[in-house]
Amino acid sequence: MAGRRPLALMRRRLIGVVPVFALVVLGAFALLESAPGDAVDAYLAGIGGGDAAQMAALRAEWGLDQGPLPRFLAYISALARLDLGWSTAFGRPVLDVVLARLPNTLLLMGLATGLALSLGSLLGIICGARPGSLQDRTLSLAAIALYAMPGFWLGLVLIVAFSVERRWLPSGGIETVASGLTGLDRAADIGRHLVLPVLSLGLVYMALYLRLMRDGMAELWAQDFVRAARARGMHGARLVLRHVARNALLPVVTMLGLQSAAMLGGSVVIESVFAIPGLGRLASEAVARRDTPLLLGVMLLSAMVVMLVNLLVDLAYAMLDPRVGSGTGG
Amino acid sequence: MTDLRDGPMRAPLPRRRLLAGAAALPFLPRPALAQAKRGGRLTVAADSEPPNLNPAIIASNGVFFVASKVIEPLAEADYRAKDGLAPRLATAWEGAADGRSLTFTLRQGVTWHDAKPFSSADVAFSALEVWKKHGNLGRAVFRELEAVETPDAHTAIFRFAVPTPAQLIRNALPALTAVVPKHLYEGTDIMRNPANQKLVGTGPFRFAEWRPGEYTRLVRNPTYWDQARPFLNEIVYRVLPDRAAAANALEAEEIQLAAFSAVPLADLDRIAKVPGMKVYSNGYEGLTYQLVVEINHRRKELSDVRVRRAIAHAIDRDFVVRAIFRGFAATSQGPVPKNDRVFHATDVAGYGFNPQRANALLDEAGYPRSEGGIRFRLRLLPAPFFNETRQFGDYLRQALAAVGIDATIVSNDTPAHLRAVYTDRAFDITVASPVYRGDPAISTTILFQSGLPAGVPFANQYGYENPEVDALIKQAAATIDDAERVRLYNAFQKQVTDDVALVNVAEFSFITVARDNVLNVSNNPRWAVSNWADTGFAV
Numbered sequence: 001m002a003g004r005r006p007l008a009l010m011r012r013r014l015i016g017v018v019p020v021f022a023l024v025v026l027g028a029f030a031l032l033e034s035a036p037g038d039a040v041d042a043y044l045a046g047i048g049g050g051d052a053a054q055m056a057a058l059r060a061e062w063g064l065d066q067g068p069l070p071r072f073l074a075y076i077s078a079l080a081r082l083d084l085g086w087s088t089a090f091g092r093p094v095l096d097v098v099l100a101r102l103p104n105t106l107l108l109m110g111l112a113t114g115l116a117l118s119l120g121s122l123l124g125i126i127c128g129a130r131p132g133s134l135q136d137r138t139l140s141l142a143a144i145a146l147y148a149m150p151g152f153w154l155g156l157v158l159i160v161a162f163s164v165e166r167r168w169l170p171s172g173g174i175e176t177v178a179s180g181l182t183g184l185d186r187a188a189d190i191g192r193h194l195v196l197p198v199l200s201l202g203l204v205y206m207a208l209y210l211r212l213m214r215d216g217m218a219e220l221w222a223q224d225f226v227r228a229a230r231a232r233g234m235h236g237a238r239l240v241l242r243h244v245a246r247n248a249l250l251p252v253v254t255m256l257g258l259q260s261a262a263m264l265g266g267s268v269v270i271e272s273v274f275a276i277p278g279l280g281r282l283a284s285e286a287v288a289r290r291d292t293p294l295l296l297g298v299m300l301l302s303a304m305v306v307m308l309v310n311l312l313v314d315l316a317y318a319m320l321d322p323r324v325g326s327g328t329g330g
Numbered sequence: 331m332t333d334l335r336d337g338p339m340r341a342p343l344p345r346r347r348l349l350a351g352a353a354a355l356p357f358l359p360r361p362a363l364a365q366a367k368r369g370g371r372l373t374v375a376a377d378s379e380p381p382n383l384n385p386a387i388i389a390s391n392g393v394f395f396v397a398s399k400v401i402e403p404l405a406e407a408d409y410r411a412k413d414g415l416a417p418r419l420a421t422a423w424e425g426a427a428d429g430r431s432l433t434f435t436l437r438q439g440v441t442w443h444d445a446k447p448f449s450s451a452d453v454a455f456s457a458l459e460v461w462k463k464h465g466n467l468g469r470a471v472f473r474e475l476e477a478v479e480t481p482d483a484h485t486a487i488f489r490f491a492v493p494t495p496a497q498l499i500r501n502a503l504p505a506l507t508a509v510v511p512k513h514l515y516e517g518t519d520i521m522r523n524p525a526n527q528k529l530v531g532t533g534p535f536r537f538a539e540w541r542p543g544e545y546t547r548l549v550r551n552p553t554y555w556d557q558a559r560p561f562l563n564e565i566v567y568r569v570l571p572d573r574a575a576a577a578n579a580l581e582a583e584e585i586q587l588a589a590f591s592a593v594p595l596a597d598l599d600r601i602a603k604v605p606g607m608k609v610y611s612n613g614y615e616g617l618t619y620q621l622v623v624e625i626n627h628r629r630k631e632l633s634d635v636r637v638r639r640a641i642a643h644a645i646d647r648d649f650v651v652r653a654i655f656r657g658f659a660a661t662s663q664g665p666v667p668k669n670d671r672v673f674h675a676t677d678v679a680g681y682g683f684n685p686q687r688a689n690a691l692l693d694e695a696g697y698p699r700s701e702g703g704i705r706f707r708l709r710l711l712p713a714p715f716f717n718e719t720r721q722f723g724d725y726l727r728q729a730l731a732a733v734g735i736d737a738t739i740v741s742n743d744t745p746a747h748l749r750a751v752y753t754d755r756a757f758d759i760t761v762a763s764p765v766y767r768g769d770p771a772i773s774t775t776i777l778f779q780s781g782l783p784a785g786v787p788f789a790n791q792y793g794y795e796n797p798e799v800d801a802l803i804k805q806a807a808a809t810i811d812d813a814e815r816v817r818l819y820n821a822f823q824k825q826v827t828d829d830v831a832l833v834n835v836a837e838f839s840f841i842t843v844a845r846d847n848v849l850n851v852s853n854n855p856r857w858a859v860s861n862w863a864d865t866g867f868a869v
Contacts, residue, residue, distance in 0.1 A: 100542065
């Protein structure tokens with residue numbers, strides 16, 4: 001039975017994908033449709049002008065001479081054939097453009113989430129071990145201060161401190177330009193480039209996990225099972241980790257799923273500040289250039305990522321707490 | 331970057347530089363060509379990535395910034411040479427007396443990057459099939475080009491259906507005559523040709539790779555016709571979308587040069603003090619941007635020339651140059667900038683800062699102040715292209731309020747602004763930044779010529795209509811005598827300024843910041859968009 005639960009969960013999730021995707025496509029399409037000006041206007045601004053015949057030819061080529069409905073239907077029917085269309089802003093197939101950016105965003109998000117989760121939980125446990133103590137108050141305050149900081153500002157400060165003043169780390173980019181590095185050397189190079197952006201994105205979200213962990217633990221100290229454990233003579237790290245922290249982990253894991261979407265949003269800014277070619281920056285470029293197929297491609301891929309993360313969270317949840325996940329109620 | 335610069339704030343050129351115009355430049359001391367060493371990678375800041383990099387199709391600074399190193403025009407702008415032109419793929423040019431033909435002598439011993447020989451057939455093909463049919467600005471300039479004869483491999487004779495001023499073609503050579511290889515374009519869909527992204531040219535650098543969102547890389551062309559050039563091994567354009575990024579990357583020595591004012595004016599004071607950094611305010615004379623107020627003449631109040639004159643009198647141009655451009659600009663009263671000593675007319679009507687006169691004109695026009703001191707209300711759409719266009723929008727609102735005109739600012743992003751102004755014409759006044767490209771016929775007269783269909787951007791969508799102006803534009807376009815052409819364009823400037831077809835406020839340009847070991851920077855009037863063959867690192 002235990003092996004079947006994750007499968008059932010996945011099946012239910014897969015069915016849920018369809019309406020979510022439909023909403024994403026419809027929403028993004030309607031959004032760009034309602035914005036005045038189209039891809040040809042954006043293109044002409046970029047090239048400094050052109051004449052009416054050229055513009056008409058471009059609109060015909062990009063299918064913009066048709067109404068929103070035929071264009072939407074054409075997009076949907078192409079999508080059904082797994083064709084994401086042509087990006088007018090990049091002059092390349094949308095799939096090529098988004099797939100080239102996906103690994104960078106996943107890397108940035110994954111590492112930042114890892115940092116926020118691990119450091120946040122760790123500090124949360126330190127705080128939650130003795131709620132109200134000096135260490136709890138100091139750490140909580142520091143975390144809130146970080147949370148209150150705009151990510152881009154933190155990023156700029158880090159750049160000035162570690163790239164400009166001391167040339168320890170690169171100020172931007174995902175890897176050294178045409179370095180010719182391969183294998184582990186290349187991985188190390190990418191790692192060096194990701195230190196500052198991961199810190200800027202991760203430290204801000206760390207506070208959330210710290211608070212969740214700490215507050216969860218603070219409540220648990222008053223629970224009967226903790227008192228019982230104490231009565232049995234359990235104390236110290238064993239009590240904190242086994243009984244209190246472990247039970248406080250559930251809301252943290254829940255937050256992980258919710259946070260993945262927010263972090264995609266945060267990466268728009270961080271990717272711009274650090275000149276990382278990722279999905280977030282791509283989305284803002286797609287809007288600025290009225291590149292509807294590209295925006296839809298980014299949104300679909302992002303939705304897929306968020307849903308995948310949430311699926312993983314649900315699976316993890318089912319493992320952490322046997323009462324959830326069966327779908328038949330506990 | 332785009333021609334209109336929706337990127338970071340741009341800091342323009344100091345006034346003294348703008349005033350030292352093209353015609354005055356032959357008298358400047360000849361700058362010695364500094365000794366650069368061979369080799370090295372020059373990394374520069376870029377803020378946009380045009381999907382189509384073909385300069386024969388798209389004459390824009392964003393395209394030229396990269397493409398001018400790979401694909402060459404027939405001639406390039408020069409501070410000292412005759413007609414302000416240095417030879418590139420053409421070594422000589424001669425216009426016929428009747429204006430019906432223009433003969434180019436082409437450079438010999440030139441090969442394309444794919445090793446095929448360059449010949450007059452490439453020039454003929456580029457002119458007839460690319461510039462004339464697809465060039466965003468070339469279509470207008472080469473409209474009457476009928477045929478290109480190629481009596482031998484190194485001669486191209488352009489034949490025009492109507493007399494065409496050789497002066498105009500000469501002025502158009504740097505920007506509108508990029509030659510592309512016939513063997514790659516013939517018989518293909520030119521707009522969709524893969525060579526529009528993977529450029530193949532005759533220039534000092536070859537196209538190596540484009541990583542969207544990251545960088546574009548060019549490498550040295552070992553078989554360049556000028557065997558002594560180029561000095562650099564590589565040029566890398568790093569995409570830096572954030573406003574602070576270029577300054578930081580320069581300081582961290584990750585890039586060595588930022589052109590087109592990629593370093594914001596606000597950071598310029600600090601950057602200029604960093605040891606090893608050099609600030610150049612010249613090298614953009616061939617691409618002057620103009621700060622103008624566009625006026626919708628269909629609006630009843632604005633159809634009265636007295637109201638338009640009042641608006642022109644309400645603006646303190648000196649204040650604008652001082653406060654908004656921090657001195658890096660020059661005031662302007664007409665459609666041809668001062669730095670074009672050939673065409674700039676000095677005897678146009680000047681509209682000095684005079685709010686009393688503005689108030690009197692508005693009273694006279696029959697728009698007295700009503701309750702709250704307001705005469706009438708306007709929609710003001712500042713173009714989002716530059717920080718300065720937006721800031722001037724704020725200033726203009728205050729300046730108009732002082733004379734009783736209540737302007738409401740409507741902010742749009744770039745595509746929405748283009749749609750509102752040039753297609754829907756849903757504006758009363760705007761703040762715009764048209765480019766003057768070395769000859770009034772290239773992209774300036776179109777701001778005043780009537781009868782254009784809606785949807786053509788950076789053109790007269792203003793409802794301005796003066797048959798005399800239309801006649802002058804038409805006549806000048808077919809006048810082959812240089813002096814007569816100048817006289818006609820002077821009359822044109824006088825007329826549109828009298829009419830206040832639009833209000834010219836200032837002329838501005840850009841700043842280049844570079845490491846001081848980068849040599850031969852800003853040594854021609856279109857430096858950022860020229861080939862950088864002589865640019866290199868200090869020994």
